[in-house]
Amino acid sequence: MNRIQTLYNSIIGKKVIAAVTGLILFGFLLGHVAGNLKVFTGSTEAGIPHIDEYGQFLKVAGEPLVPAGALLWGARLVLLFSILLHITVVVQLAMFSAKSRPVAYVKSKKKAASLPALWMMFSGSLIAGFIVFHILHFTTGTIQLGEFEHGYVYNNLRSSFSNPFVAGGYIFVMLVIGIHLNHGVWSMFQTLGIDNPDRNKFLRTASTAVTVAIILGFIAVPASFLFGAMPEAANYAHDLLTGH
Amino acid sequence: MRIKLHVWRQSSRSDKGHMETYELDNVVAEMSFLEMMDTLNEKLTVEGKEPVAFDHDCREGVCGMCSMVINGEAHGPKSKTTTCQLYMRHFDDGAEIFIEPWRASAFPVVRDLVVDRSAFDRIIQAGGYISNHSGPKPDPNSIPIEPNLAETALDAATCIGCGACVAACPNGSAMLFTSAKVSHLGMLPQGQPERFDRAKSMVSQMESEGFGSCRNYAECEAQCPKGISIAFIGRLNSDFLKASLVEPIDRRGDMKAQ
Ligand code: HEM
Ligand code: SF4
Ligand code: FES
Numbered sequence: 445m446n447r448i449q450t451l452y453n454s455i456i457g458k459k460v461i462a463a464v465t466g467l468i469l470f471g472f473l474l475g476h477v478a479g480n481l482k483v484f485t486g487s488t489e490a491g492i493p494h495i496d497e498y499g500q501f502l503k504v505a506g507e508p509l510v511p512a513g514a515l516l517w518g519a520r521l522v523l524l525f526s527i528l529l530h531i532t533v534v535v536q537l538a539m540f541s542a543k544s545r546p547v548a549y550v551k552s553k554k555k556a557a558s559l560p561a562l563w564m565m566f567s568g569s570l571i572a573g574f575i576v577f578h579i580l581h582f583t584t585g586t587i588q589l590g591e592f593e594h595g596y597v598y599n600n601l602r603s604s605f606s607n608p609f610v611a612g613g614y615i616f617v618m619l620v621i622g623i624h625l626n627h628g629v630w631s632m633f634q635t636l637g638i639d640n641p642d643r644n645k646f647l648r649t650a651s652t653a654v655t656v657a658i659i660l661g662f663i664a665v666p667a668s669f670l671f672g673a674m675p676e677a678a679n680y681a682h683d684l685l686t687g688h
Numbered sequence: 689m690r691i692k693l694h695v696w697r698q699s700s701r702s703d704k705g706h707m708e709t710y711e712l713d714n715v716v717a718e719m720s721f722l723e724m725m726d727t728l729n730e731k732l733t734v735e736g737k738e739p740v741a742f743d744h745d746c747r748e749g750v751c752g753m754c755s756m757v758i759n760g761e762a763h764g765p766k767s768k769t770t771t772c773q774l775y776m777r778h779f780d781d782g783a784e785i786f787i788e789p790w791r792a793s794a795f796p797v798v799r800d801l802v803v804d805r806s807a808f809d810r811i812i813q814a815g816g817y818i819s820n821h822s823g824p825k826p827d828p829n830s831i832p833i834e835p836n837l838a839e840t841a842l843d844a845a846t847c848i849g850c851g852a853c854v855a856a857c858p859n860g861s862a863m864l865f866t867s868a869k870v871s872h873l874g875m876l877p878q879g880q881p882e883r884f885d886r887a888k889s890m891v892s893q894m895e896s897e898g899f900g901s902c903r904n905y906a907e908c909e910a911q912c913p914k915g916i917s918i919a920f921i922g923r924l925n926s927d928f929l930k931a932s933l934v935e936p937i938d939r940r941g942d943m944k945a946q
Contacts, residue, residue, distance in 0.1 A: 551757075
């Protein structure tokens with residue numbers, strides 16, 4: 445515990461915590477995008493869209509090993525803890541660095557720093573705002589931007605994303621997440637001391653490739669609904685959705 | 689050549705300082721940047737004005753004294769080149785040149801372009817040494833070292849401690865300097881005994897001097913006159929992690945079989 449505290453109190457340690465929590469959040473994004481793609485796989489014989497079924501599955505995942513909802517809430521807590529810790533350390537580091545140059549240059553030039561890297565705080569803040577909005581929109585239904593009924597994931601998506609502003613807004617935020625990750629994923633390797641000149645090109649290319657794949661996967665959903673490429677879901681009875 | 693200079697003038701540590709404009713029309717392309725500064729100072733002296741204070745010593749790229757941010761770049765526009773090795777032929781006739789001191793709270797301006805870099809000395813004092821016996825001189829090459837390792841350690845050792853990395857970093861971080869100093873000792877056999885303590889104490893000194901935190905921009909590497917690689921920052925991160933989480937590992941004790 446003492447050692448964790450030493451690490452937490454140092455700027456390198458805080459940066460390592462940003463990298464590890466970033467990795468956890470990145471892992472979540474991978475799972476999330478894979479789940480989202482179920483939107484495209486159609487419906488069961490009973491007419492339930494696979495994505496609705498998947499939503500049901502998440503609620504009971506882990507049964508009967510753990511009670512229904514335990515795994516979901518466990519994961520939510522880990523993610524909440526990670527994002528709060530991620531935000532805490534990056535804000536602390538930014539505040540620490542802000543004191544390091546009291547007098548600004550009249551002229552200053554960047555030779556290497558990339559815009560995504562320089563914009564991490566900006567992209568991150570947008571992501572933080574988006575996460576709150578996104579949960580209020582599609583999880584709780586508090587923000588109504590279309591018809592919303594708990595459990596009817598497919599129909600909820602279809603209704604919200606038929607609005608070009610909603611779909612466009614989601615696509616924009618996905619691009620911002622992509623910008624965050626394009627620097628972030630590689631930066632994680634560097635922070636953890638895993639990058640080296642002999643694998644730098646590979647790690648950078650792989651980071652960008654995975655980021656592009658994830659972001660395209662996310663964008664595919666609002667884009668497909670917006671351009672009307674998605675069939676209407678059959679009306680199915682409430683009682684087919686257990687747990688609601 | 690004719691040039692127009694905008695130079696930071698600050699009479700003392702407590703003075704607020706300001707940019708001042710000078711015109712020079714007797715600049716020769718073969719002059720080094722510092723010779724151009726000498727020419728400016730001669731002119732100022734003849735005019736009865738205070739010459740511009742700037743640091744310099746070797747004028748051949750090894751001492752690391754000639755700290756100037758030229759047109760927004762530490763050591764000027766030519767990469768892997770110190771200010772003293774920069775020539776006026778690297779500028780156009782009629783050029784407008786901005787000259788500022790390193791900007792960092794850990795490098796206070798003493799006067800004009802001269803900054804106090806003793807913060808770097810204190811980082812070195814915190815762990816930039818190895819312990820050695822003081823007996824008879826050992827045979828040269830008595831400790832075999834893998835050539836690649838020796839070369840990499842030597843690359844780190846080319847850091848001249850100029851501080852351009854700090855000046856260039858948007859966060860005013862000294863990670864490139866500190867990592868070069870930690871690495872060139874920590875990679876060689878002679879530097880092993882203090883390896884993890886060194887990483888911890890030099891980083892801790894770096895933090896208390898008020899240098900900012902690294903954001904992996906690689907701006908330091910791009911503006912470092914010796915082209916020190918940010919790979920050493922990764923290496924320091926890794927050593928620091930081990931030093932704070934696992935090292936030193938106590939592996940004494942009995943073991944049982946089963
Ligand atoms: C989907 C959620 C997020 C993911 C996957 C993510 C991922 C990452 C990763 C992998 C890094 C690199 C860490 C390193 O360099 O070692 C990073 C850095 C950073 N993140 Fe995030 N992040 C997320 C959300 C946020 C949020 C909500 C903020 C809000 C402020 C934020 C702000 C930052 C900043 C400022 C950095 C740079 C830290 C530094 O270099 O000092 N991120 N992020
Ligand atoms: S790392 Fe490069 S820029 Fe930094 S002090 Fe050493 S030589 Fe100068
Ligand atoms: S004067 Fe010594 S490096 Fe420039």
